[in-house]
Amino acid sequence: MHVLALLRATALSCVLFASSPLSADVWVAGDARIAKLATSGQTLATVDSVFGRGFAYGVGIQDIIGVEQRNGHVWVSDVNNNRVFELDPDGKPLREITLLSPFGIGIDPNSGTVWTSILLNQVTSPRAVIKLDPNTGEELVRVTGFSRFVSAISVAPSGRVWIADRFNNEVVVLFGTDEELNGYDASTPSGPHHMRLSGFDEPLDIAIDPENSGGGESTWVADRNHGQAVKIASDGTELVRVRPSGFFEVRDVSVNSRDGSVWVGDGNSGRVAKLSALGEEAQNLSINPTALAVDVTDDGVWIGTGFQEARVLKLDSVGSELLSISGLGTIRGIAAILSATVVVDGCNSGVTNTVLIGGQTISDLIAECAKSARNNGQFVNCVAHVTNGLKGTGTISGQQKGAIQSCAAQAHIP
Numbered sequence: 001m002h003v004l005a006l007l008r009a010t011a012l013s014c015v016l017f018a019s020s021p022l023s024a025d026v027w028v029a030g031d032a033r034i035a036k037l038a039t040s041g042q043t044l045a046t047v048d049s050v051f052g053r054g055f056a057y058g059v060g061i062q063d064i065i066g067v068e069q070r071n072g073h074v075w076v077s078d079v080n081n082n083r084v085f086e087l088d089p090d091g092k093p094l095r096e097i098t099l100l101s102p103f104g105i106g107i108d109p110n111s112g113t114v115w116t117s118i119l120l121n122q123v124t125s126p127r128a129v130i131k132l133d134p135n136t137g138e139e140l141v142r143v144t145g146f147s148r149f150v151s152a153i154s155v156a157p158s159g160r161v162w163i164a165d166r167f168n169n170e171v172v173v174l175f176g177t178d179e180e181l182n183g184y185d186a187s188t189p190s191g192p193h194h195m196r197l198s199g200f201d202e203p204l205d206i207a208i209d210p211e212n213s214g215g216g217e218s219t220w221v222a223d224r225n226h227g228q229a230v231k232i233a234s235d236g237t238e239l240v241r242v243r244p245s246g247f248f249e250v251r252d253v254s255v256n257s258r259d260g261s262v263w264v265g266d267g268n269s270g271r272v273a274k275l276s277a278l279g280e281e282a283q284n285l286s287i288n289p290t291a292l293a294v295d296v297t298d299d300g301v302w303i304g305t306g307f308q309e310a311r312v313l314k315l316d317s318v319g320s321e322l323l324s325i326s327g328l329g330t331i332r333g334i335a336a337i338l339s340a341t342v343v344v345d346g347c348n349s350g351v352t353n354t355v356l357i358g359g360q361t362i363s364d365l366i367a368e369c370a371k372s373a374r375n376n377g378q379f380v381n382c383v384a385h386v387t388n389g390l391k392g393t394g395t396i397s398g399q400q401k402g403a404i405q406s407c408a409a410q411a412h413i414p
Helices: 362-372 376-392 398-410
Strands: 008-011 024-030 034-038 043-047 065-067 074-078 083-087 093-098 103-107 114-118 128-132 139-144 150-155 161-165 170-174 194-197 203-209 218-223 228-233 238-242 252-255 262-266 271-275 281-285 289-295 300-305 311-315 321-326 331-338 341-344 347-352
Touching: 024 065, 024 289, 024 300, 034 074, 065 103, 065 331, 074 103, 103 161, 114 150, 161 203, 161 218, 170 203, 218 252, 228 262, 252 289, 262 289, 271 300, 300 331, 311 331, 331 362, 341 362, 341 398, 347 398, 362 376, 362 398, 376 398
Parallel strands: 103 150, 150 203, 203 252, 289 331
Antiparallel strands: 008 321, 024 034, 024 331, 034 043, 065 074, 074 083, 083 093, 103 114, 114 128, 128 139, 150 161, 161 170, 170 194, 203 218, 218 228, 228 238, 252 262, 262 271, 271 281, 289 300, 300 311, 311 321, 341 347
């Protein structure tokens, strides 16, 4: 891990995030290096190589990086180097696992287990998606029946695994225990532990909208060649299908779990757009994206660009540019999650940002307090109510409750 002199952030606002009491960990995977950024754009860590090798993600790869909410560990699908690897929250390499062309990374928000796909010899061993133990790297589940290009994997709080089976032009949903899924064949149109959803032309990216935003768990899919963003209910019912203005393809999709809005990108037409939970177009901008991810702490969006002047941009919720970062090479993947510990307006409580039943975290609950509070007093009272409930269920101790409340008391809520 190195401090990168070439990595420069140009902040275009002096007080970018004063209205947000929370902090995000933003991991960016570029051809040249991987970086961890704060919500404000501050560089927290950079990684130039892992176990002696740089990075070779390949062109057109989606969903190559994921962060485990429970501990802040990062998993990266280094496709052309035939490996996935794990970094700790400071960017220190922990392990690498040799796999043949591992496409996509999806992390279960409840257990931290890691899903990816592998491209094997179709004659002797069929293509498959696999589930790895996050502590040992051991393969726990192998499911066969996919095309040669699984472009994205995302795991919902319910435990359902959503898979973009690109060259079968389908989205596959897996459900069941490890025992039920290990050795399972998902090639048929439906079965006891899967369903296949048709009507796509090369689905490329997938993003889960948990129940936090209301209306129940749902999933957005980037339907590449149809140039559409598609929203699907957990039972497979299609809810929304929309083609943003000026889009030729839809390649990238990222959901804001606070309100259900979604940012989508098309590197072919050089556009990004923000859609409401119902698919209504709110923003449409001329930007050439290679990756994007919503920052739920302030409703902004991080966008990777390329190829000649590759950089990372951050836009606010209405599309105004807040900052620009260069020095990472072409951006292949971005993951933005709430910090692994509960951080309130820059105050780190040191309390683990525990994932609760339903997929919400402690920081999610604090974010709801911030959203509803009109002043700091209301915010502190709301946080006290939340932490009292968490202490009552044994989720946090009295000492941890005090640490969170102390940070809340110092927060600046307008």
